[in-house]
Structures are given as structure tokens and as C-alpha cells.
Amino acid sequence: MLEVRDLVCGYGHLVAVHGVSFSVKAGEALAILGANGAGKTSTLMALAGHVDIKGGSITFGDEDVTRATPMDRCGRGIAITPEGRRLFSDLTVRENLMVGGYLRSMARAKINLEKVLDLFPRLKERLHNRAGSLSGGEQQMVSIGRAMMAEPKLMMIDEVSLGLMPKNVDICYEALDKLRSTGLTLILVEQSLERVLSIADQVCVLDSGAVAWTGSAGEARGNPEILDAYMGGAH
Amino acid sequence: MLYIELALQGLVNGSMYAIVAVGLTLIYGLLRVLHVAHAGLFTLGAYITVLLTNATGSLVAGTLISMLVVGIVGMVVYRLLYEPLLAQPPYVALIASIGLFIAMEEGYRIIFGPYGNSFASTWLTERVTLGPFSMAAADVAMLLGAIVLLIFLAVLMGRTRLGMAWRATVTDPAMARSFGVDTIKVRYGIFFVASVFAAVAGSLVAVLNNLVEPTMGDVPSYKSLAIIVLGGLGNVTGTLLASLLLGVIEAYGTIYTGAYLDRDAIAFVFLIAVLMIRPQGLFGAR
């Protein structure tokens, strides 16, 4: 479904990712792991269209989306739950979700809103609160829900557990598990190895902006030392 | 009676401030830029209205074309001036905007001459009487114009999907793009609407004064900055209320304290006093 080939990207003159390749099949969950500064978030933001792509290609479905705008990618079915959640803090929860469904018809958006509320019942009572006033856990739920509203084929989630208490991490992973069971393709960037390996099929480890190891989640679980070798950063 | 009439006159002036300042605050909310050249578009709107009205004989046609043209010029200003400067600290855009405003005023003077232009026929002496009050028709037009435009804006921003997309763009344009909001169109849209407002204000002022001059944007250029700060930068409702309040305060101020401070100083004494008590403006920044 997604084919990333020799991706080179960065901000301005700064290159964060030098030649990353991987692919994801429909319905699969890929975990991207690596040390801080390995280029995980940059890769994800490049897939979302927010980083200057300097080389390589991204193919989604059968089409080349390397140069597509973020709007275009959203229309084709790529949605993101970004690092730090980045909600529209002045808008209400409902409005945040409706912006997520901006490209869908009003009727579809209403149906999808119900789906999100089924997944995160806690948001029901928060619908008319400002997103900025929510706790971290609730914000993460809105962020996932907002991505769901776009009816994506591929959802990318950057550090879903960042700054969340263990209970909220559970809630979010349960939700991701449910989404995966509906056939949604996932790419997860995560620091918490254990959690992500419980849900991922494939693992891609980055080190200093390049792919250091790929394999199945099973292999990774069986050989934690393989991963650990790349987790310490450049020391 | 005198007090009420003064207040009414203050509201007329405040309405003019509101129509100009609301556009400015929309743009501030979107780009965090103090768009001083907005006042140059206000003047442009007035010129086009006067010239076309004199040419065609129809004030309505003149105003409508003026709104359209100024709206488009507003988008061009965004494209050529602000878009390339979005990544820069805000004062860069401020100085660029001031430069553009200076060039615009001078441009009007060079093209249209320094004496100013007037309508061939005037509506200045028409009056509307309502119970004990009687106002110039142009004043009433200003009040009504402000009410209509601001209701239109409130509905657009608060009740439509487009308004929601606009507000999302204000908070986080990159994320808004990621959910399919064409933020470039949104920015063009805001500049178009804000500039149309400026054109309407310019046209109304042209009718009110029967005088359009190259420097007529001077006062709105700085007064509306004061207003959007008073209203809490980026806060549309706050800007509206601050406009009306300032209009009324100036109305009383010019009569009762005019011997000690001029009109601008009255406005800014009020501004400073308010900010010392409420540093985020009367109604809080968004």
C-alpha cells in the first residue's frame, strides 16, 4: 500500500533523513523505532507532507505522492496523529473533529463522529469544551479521533504515549487495536518498545537518519538485543 | 439629550473604526502581522468608489466594483508581500507593510493629485428623522453598513464549515492542511473579506466627508491598531466592542477634554490606561 524509497528529507539545509526505504502492506501495522534524533518524526512528517523532500519517492496505492500537498494526501487517505497532538486549541472538541472530516460530506462526517464517540465515550461530555482545556489523555483521544474523521486508509501515529499516564496509554492502545482490527493500516512511531511490539506486524529501526534494521515484530520481540543496539544514540 | 446625541455620533465613528479594524484583527489572528497597509486599501476603496460613481452616476455600482477590486488587491498584497515573509519575525512584515502604506499614499497623490476628489453630487445634507433624533443619512448608512457586515462576518466565522476551517488555520496551519483545509485559499479568503470591508469603510467615509484624499488612511492606520489591541489582538468580538467604545469615548473626549488633549491623545490615554489594568486588552487575546 505504501512504498517509501530512498527518502531524503529535512528542514532547510538540515538533512534529518538520508535514504530511508520501507514498505507497508494494506492492513499491516509498522512500528518505526530508533534513538532520539534518528529521524523517526521527520520520516512521518515527510509522509504527511510537512517536511521538504530532497530525494527519493513515496508511492501510496499506485500513485506517486512524493510531491503531493498535505491536502492531497489527506484526500487520498493518509491521516496523521502528530507528535504533541497539535489540536486546534481554540476550537471545541466537536469542531476539531469536524475539521478532521473537512473533506467528507456533512452526512458522512456525522456518521464518523458517532464512531469516534463510540471508541472514546469520554469525549461525549467534552464535545463543547475548548480542546485546549482538555487533559493530555483526552487531547490524545481527540487527536486520534480527528484522524479517524478523515476516513483514512493509512493512519500514522507519532508517540501516542508521550506524556500520558499509564491508564491513558492503555485506552489509546486499545483504540488503536480496534482500528487495526477494522483493516486500517497503521504506522507507529513509539519509544515504548513493549507497547508497540504488542500491536505491530513489522518493525523498522532507524539510526542516524537511515534504516538500520527491518524485520517482523516477532523477530524483534525474540531478540531485544538487536533493537537495543540502535537505541542508545550516537555515543 | 446632548449626551445621547454625542453617544450616537460616537457610535457612527466607532462603526467606521469597526469595519476597518475587524479586517485588521482577522488578519492579525491569521498571520500575527500588524497589517498597516490595510489603511491604504481603505483609501483605494474610497478612490475607486468616487471615481466610478462620478463616471457611471451610480453609487451602488461604484461601491460594488470598488469592493471587488480592493478585495482582489488585498489578495495580491498577501501573495506578494506577506506570504514570502511568513517565516520571518513579525516586525519584518510590519516594516514592509508600513513601506507599502507609504508607497500607496504617495502613489495616490502622484496619480490622483494632492487636492482630493469629491462626488459630483452629494448626499451630505440628506437627513433621517427618528422620533426625537435626527441624523445625517450618511451617518445612518454607516451604522447600518457596520451592522450588516458584522452580522455577515459573525455567521461566516461562527456558523459555517468555512469559518471553522479558517479558525483551524489560525491555530495550526500545517495541521489544518493535513486534514484537507486549503490554507492558502483560506488566507486569500481572509484577505479578500478583510479588504472588502476596508473598501466598504472607505466608500462610506467618502460619502460621509465628500472628500477622498491620499492621506485619508493615516488616522485609520494607527487608530485601528490601537483598537485591535484594545479588543485583544485577534479577538473579533472584542475588536467590534472596542471600536464602538473608542468612538464614544472620543466623542465625549473631544467635547469635554479637548482643551487639554487632542483626539488622538484621548484615544491613546484610554488605551494605555486599559492596558495597564488589563494587559491582554479589554476582552482578552485569543
Add this chain to the structure above:
Amino acid sequence: MRNPLQLVTAVIFAASLGTAASAQDSVKIGFHAPLTGFAAADGKSARQGVELAVKEANAAGGLGGKKIVLVTYDDEGKPENAIPIANKLIGQDKVIMTVSGSYSGPTRAAAAVFQRAGMPYISAYAIHPDITRAGDFVFRTGMMGEVQGRAGAKLIGETLKKKKVEIVAVNNDFGQALTAGFKEAAPKFGLEIVAERTFGMADRQFGPLVTQIKADNPEVIYAPGYFFNAGPLVAQLRAAGVTADVIGQEGYDGQRFIEIAGKAAEGVIITTSLDRDSQAPATRAFITDYEKEYKDRVDMVAASGYSAISVALEALKKAGSQDGKTIRDTIRQNTFETAIGKLAFNNLGEVKKAVQVQVVKDGNFHRYGVIDDLQYLAPPER
């Protein structure tokens, strides 16, 4: 991006060529006015008046066969600009005398420079009393603000025979000087000042002021200001149903005032320098020539600029010398027939002349009367 810069360079280059072209066998006269900025309208009128006079003089053979060249600078109405301009006119351009078509600020600042250099300097219409006090090389063909204020009081008290006056003055040196002169003379004419109010240069909307004036209910409104204030003010006063007479001054003097105020301008009386119904040949010639040259109506500022430089040219001719002191003494000892009447100067360099009273009738300024009572119009001698 390259094109605009090229254009700019080309313009500068062409312009400098233009000034360099006219060199020898010429007499240079300096001129500065606010060609840009808030006072650009008056700057343009003054410049047109001055340029017309120079053009006519050159057509008539120049100065003893020498071509008269006008060196013009824009002072933007700012005093700090006038000083380098004055120095440049003296040191770089080597003019032999200079005319100011500017407001009081720049004129006052430049006057000191010309005085120090011993070069005659004539102010066309600035009103500040300190201008001529800069020294004996400085002259003024316009009326001092105070003098005109006194004329206004006499007009209201003696000619119109009204009593209750409200002063509504523009908030600048013009308004302040006229108000001071008016108030000084008011008791002598039995005037009662019911209220005194001000407005800003930039004000065009006078809603609150008009409401208050209506409540004050004066017989006459004495309103020092410029056409761009006065046009909207008079229109708004009439729209509010205020019927009191409005008395204006030379700041109103121009067709633009009538265009802005429309019918409301009818009956407004002003004190000024130019008598449009004058049969004096100098005035008639000026009005005809100006309207032919610029396809525009004359105004007070244009007439003042024209007259100021006429004095300069006439003095140069009579002096037959380019020496500053000789020219100064020639101005002092002679009388001059100009578009704004017969002019002579007192010891201080202030003009002695009659005040014209004009009224708006059928969309034009016409003669209402003349005040030539020297008891009230005499400018100070020191």
C-alpha cells in the same frame, strides 16, 4: 525585482541631468514647499503659482536677458528638512534669493539660515510671527495669523454686526495664531465668545463637535481651518440644521472647499488675500493665465506663491544687482503691484496690505468687501 530598481535609477539619472542642463547665463531662485506629505495640496498650488510667474517672466525676456531658473525642493512640511535645503540652495545651487511656499515650521527653520547667509527670503503664506523676527533679510507677503484673526473679529463685529461667536479652530499653529488674534480684538468689537473648541488637522468627521455647536447655539461660528477640514465641517453643520454664519479664512480659499461642501458652502464668508472680482490688471492677468495654464481654478496659496515671487523678480529687476543687501533694501523701499494687491513692507519685513473678504455665492467666491483699516491690520514692527 530588477526592473523597479532600474526604473528608479533611470528616474534619478534623468532628473539630475535635467537640473544640470540649465547652467550659465541664468539667475537662480530657490523655492521650497511641501510637495509630499500632509500639506502636499498647498505645496502643489504654491509651486504652480511660482512656476507660472517664472514662466511669464522668462517669456518677457528674463532678468536683463538672463534666464530665470527655479530650483525647487520638497520639504515635506518638516523643519529639519528645511535647514539642509536652505543650506543647499545657498551653498550648492548658488541661488540669489529664495521664496518659501511652505508652512510655518519649515519656513521658520529656514529663515534663520538665510538670515545668517545674508540672503533675501520671502515667505508666501506662512503665518508664524517669529518668521520675520529671524532678521532683516526675511520678508512675508502673506498675512500674519494674528492680523488675520483681528480682521475676522472686525468682520463679524462691524460688518455683520453679530455678537455671540463660537470659535472652532484647527489644532495647529494656524488655528492657534488666528484664534489668538481674534480673541485679542473681540472685546473691541463687542463680541461675546460663547465657546472655544478645537479639532485635529486630520479630522473630517465632526459629528460630536457639530452636536455640541448646535447645543451652544452661537450666532456666528469663527472656524479657522483648511479647505479639507472646513468643507466637511460646513456640510455637516448645515446637515445638522445649524444655520449660524460660518466665517472662514484663507485656509478655505479654493474651489475645492466649495466642491466638498456643495450647497452648504453658500453664504460662507472668508478673509483672504485674493479678490476674485478685482479689476486690477495684475490680479485679472494672474487669474486668467493660471486657469489657462493649469486648467484649474485659482486659490489663495497659488496667488500668494505667484505674488511672493513677483515681488522677488520685481526687486531683482529694480535692484539691478545680485547682492543680498541691495536686494533687501530694494524690497524694503518699494511697493509692488501683485496679484494680491499693492504690497509694501514694514521694518520687520511684514507686508502692509488690505484684507479681502469673499463670500461663496452660486458656487464661486465673490467679493464681499475689503478691510483696509490699518488700525487693526497693522502688523508688528518688531
Add this chain to the structure above:
Amino acid sequence: MLPTLGAYEVSLIVIVSVNVMLALSLNIITGLCGQVSLGHAAFFGVGAYAAAVLGNLGVPFLVVLPLAGLVGCLLGLLVGLASLRVRADFLAITTMGVGFVFVGFVRKQNWLGAEMGLSNIPDHGLGDAGFVGVCLALVVAIALLSAYIKRSWLGFGFATVADDEDTSRTLGIDVAAYKLTAFVVGTFLAGVAGATYAYFTRFLIPGAFGFGVSISILAMVIVGGVGSIWGVIVAAVALTLLPEFIRVVNDYKIFIYGVLLVLTMRLSPGGLAGLVGQLSASRAEMPPRSAGAQP
């Protein structure tokens, strides 16, 4: 000392010097300490009026200079106190308001000449050469002071206050003291510039200290490159002389000035300093200002 200078050159040097002093003084407040001021002309004006009043009382020029600076920084201290309450664009507009209130106040003060202005300011008594010497000495002294402050720990502290005053505070910086210092020093120097101006024109009107002057001083700082001392000096000289050199195109002078401001900001947003920085070094380009909101 400067025998070949004509009166015209002298007047240009003085005007350029006054503007360089003003630009450098604002650079301390805005460039180094990050407090954008749209009302710097008020302090300039306070200094000028103070000098006129003192001069008329018979105080000699060289004594008037520092005294005018002191009066300027008294107002500066007040505005500095205001800067502790309001921030960023709110502060910019507040200072703009201070400028308007100052002009509005002077317009109505008869003892300051009100609308008629103050004339008869005494001669400085130094002669052209002496006056030019004082101006140039002041410019050099202020430039050196600015450069020293910038490199000192005070300047380092200013930079953090400009960047993020809350964080600066958690590192133990008395932000109020730093801001007040910047305002006091900057407005003192503006007051000195005002005194120089007063003795140059020897005629003051309130309109000479209006909003437009504040804008043109700020434009010098930003065109020069915020915080860069040589950049600000060059910009102040260039922007002052530019209208002078294109005086021949009277009608288009201000238009060209406006267009050049736009072009400078468009083509070199970092001002002259930024432009030179780009050309000379292959510095890593800074990524764009974060557009997104923090969670």
C-alpha cells in the same frame, strides 16, 4: 578642525548623526532587549524640549546634553515600567500610544509653545566645526557603548529576555531590571539626540516628533538588521541620506522610500546584517518560525 565643510555638509552630518544616535538608542531597546517600540520619537521629543527649556534658562549646551538625556530617561523609566505589564505587540502599540500622548500633550502646553512651537533656542556657541565634532563624538561613543553592551553579560541577558522572558526568569534573571535598564539607557541616548536636534534646528514644533518619526527610526533598526550595530548605523545613514540624494525627484522621493522599504524587507528580511551574513558565511539556514501551536 573641518575647514572644508560647507553649511550644507554640516547640516547633513548633524542630521545623519542625530538619526544614527536615535537608531542606536532604539536598537538597545528593540534590537538587544527585544522590546519593540513604536513611540521612540517621544523620548527624542522630550529631550529636545528639555534642551530648549534649559537652553533658554541659560544652561550651556554641553551641560544641557546630559540633562536632556536624563529627562528623556525619566519618561523612559515610566514606559519601561509599562513594559513590565504588557508584552510584544501590546507593548508596541502602548509605546505608539505614548508617542501620540506626548505630542497631544505638548500641543496644548503654552509654556512649551504649544502649536506655535518653541523658537529662540540659543546658539550652542561651538561654531559649526565644534558642533559637528560633538555630534560625531556622540555617535562614536554611543556606537562603542552599544557594542560593549552587546558583548557583555548584560547584552547576553537582554538576548534571553528578547527570546523568552519567562524562561529567562526561571534561570534567575531579574527581567524587570534588565528591561528597565534597556529603556533607561536607550531613552537617555534618545534624549541626548533630542538635545542635539534642538540646537540644530533652534525651532521645535510638536509635529516634528510624531508617529512618522518613530516609524522611520524603527525602520532604520530593522533595515539595518535587528541588534546589529554596524547594520543599524549603515541603515540610519542610508535612509537619512536617501531622500537627500533623490531630492531632485521631489515628487517621487517618498514613494521611492516606501518602495525601498518594501523591497529591502522582501529581499533581505534580516536587514543589511542578515544580507551580509548570508553572503559571507554558509551558515545553516534556520528552519521557519514554528507555525504550529504547542499542545
Add this chain to the structure above:
Amino acid sequence: MNVLTLEAISVRFGGIAALTSVGMTLKQGELLGLIGPNGAGKTTLLRTVIGVVRPTQGRVVLRGDDVTPLSVDMRARRGIALTHQIVKPFRSMTVLDNVVFAAGHAKTGNVLRALGTRSRSEETQRARQLLELVGIDRYADANPNALPLGALKRLEVARALATDPKILLLDEPLAGLNHIEAERLADTFVRLNADGVTMVLIEHNLGQVARICPRVVVLDNGKKIGEGATRDMLSDPAVVAAYIGKEVAHA
């Protein structure tokens, strides 16, 4: 000996109670964990200690002195340092300069003193050491905008340490780090603590909290719901119900 005592701190934001009568003591040389659900008021509590947030009631007592009326910078000068949960580097200067500036705290305390001194060599040396200590020395000359979140978190720590704090308040310093990086930084905290720096650590990484903090305070909904030995607290039913959820952390 108690270095820091919080006495019945209450904080309200626009009518909403963020903290309700929270009391707590910190002993000299302690490494205290502060845990609790999102929105429990942990960050607000630390911000109250440094003075960014003013309590509506209660006192902050530092070594017997009531510092509640003192400003943020005065408290910082008394040895309290805070790392921000939402990173706040000075974005206009390099990573190194961020730390150099903090290391110059002795020179910047007084404006006149700051004006009188220029040399930065000592501070630069110290800053380099600190960057190495937290493991981001390779970013020294970079602009903070180019750094990943985990590195910025560590910059916060290095900058706080540069002020030579007596009490270091750490707000989620391990977020954005993987388990190896987190462990390494946590070890650094232990070492510093052994050198005498008293610390409060807000962290959701309960594994590391359990490993390095002997004692924790648990907040929920603005109230203190528990305090005691870390192991006991992590198995306390109330804490588990409010915070940990059904899976017990791998403590």
C-alpha cells in the same frame, strides 16, 4: 532536614481548582517522584514551587524561609531550578549558548555586574561538560529548532543544572526518550542526586520512577491521594484505579 515544605497549597485558575490544599515536604538530598494522572496538577505544583504560578492559599517554605512572596528569579537565585515539560529553549541562540547563559548566573544576577563583565570562557567550559553529561554534546553548535524533542528535553536538564541548583524540579524529562536513553538519563539523575542535588521528578515512565525514586507523592484531581515508598504506592488500589489502569506497571 526539610529543604522544602509546601503548606496547604491551593491554586485556582479562573474559578477552577487546579490544586486543593496540597502539602508536601522534601528532605535534603532526596529524589522524590511526583506521579498522578494527566491533569492532576503535578506541573502546576512545580510551577508553584518556582513561583510562575501564585497559590491562592498556602505557603512555599524553603529552608525555613517563607518564599511565597518572592518572584521567580529570586527563587531561582535561592537555588531552585525547573525543567519545562513543554520545552522552552532560547531559540535565537545555539544549544551551547543556552547553557552558557545559565552557567553565568553569578554574573547576571545584578545588572551592573552583568554590564561589567564580558568573559565567557569558564561558563563555556562548564556548559560543554553539562551537554556531555546529558548526552547532547554533539548538538552544541546547532540551533534548538533543529533538535528532536528528546534532545530538547535533555537541553532543559543541562540548562537547569548549569544554574547550580540546590533543588531541581524535573517535569517529564524522560518523555521522548526510548528505554535505553531514558535509563541513561535517569542514571545521571541518580549520580547528581548522590552529589547532593535534591530533586523532584514528574514522570509517567513508572519503570524509571520505581527504579530511582525511593519515595513518591501521588496527585489526582488537584489533591494528594498518596505519599510513601514507591513500591507501596504503585500497588496501592487507589493509585492503581486512578492512574495505572488494569495493567500493573513493570515495576
